[in-house]
Amino acid sequence: MITLEPQPAAKVRRPRVSLHVLRITLVLHAVMIIAQPIAAGYFLAGNVDAIAPHTAVGGTIWMIAMLQTVAAACYTLVGRGRIWPAVVSPILVVAEFVQLTYGHLQNFAVHVPLGTALVGTVIWMAVWSFRPTARLNRREAKR
Template sequence: MTATIEQPTKVRRPRATLQLLRITLVLHALLIVAQPIAAGYFLAGNVDAMTDIHATIGGSVWIVAFLQTIVAACYTIAGHGRLWPTITSAALVIAEFVQLTFGYAQNFAVHVPLGTAIVTAVVWMTVWSFRSTARLSRREAKR
């Protein structure tokens, strides 16, 4: 009678894709956190802050969110990471485009609360990406 020893299945974890996601999230977070600061300069009387800083960043930040969605999809598919960062990133693309639209329309009743939600989501995702649970594969995360 021969004993067979089962080899544990090798679990693929996201490594390079997680690093790319972290870099993208940090860039996104820096741009997003700069937005309320620029709006604060405008409210303090610096009229140029709205057009020079706030509008410029706002016009490009949703493109960074789109890039983040692509990187998050790589994290999910190639890196065997979780699915929710990809879904959340795609939702951020839509939310930031809506944010941009309402900002240019000067509809602050939507623009300010939506901006708060976007800042919260991006900062939360960035913090999560540096936690040890971000390195877990989908299979390990289900346990």
């Protein structure tokens, strides 16, 4: 007589630590990038001293994006999470460096719309990182 015993389910590897690190960098990135239009608004309203924090934060945001790129690569490679954060993050590094350059050149025709796109993208990524689908590995996410 053959008895069929239930086989233990194979352990599914999901991003955990790498997702937490990615979340931390995304939240830090989002907080800093949200501060930028606020400081710019104060400057445009006549507070000329507000340009100093806008410049200082702008000079560090792209470095936070570099940390985010490392965290996203770990999330993708080690945690076997989705691939797109590891693709979008280095694009953000380049875009934010371009943003910094055009800000220093005072080319607001590029600086303002690019800044708007960057704020939206970073906030979108930060919100996504807290959604349940961010915890899924690549195979589970395809289903």
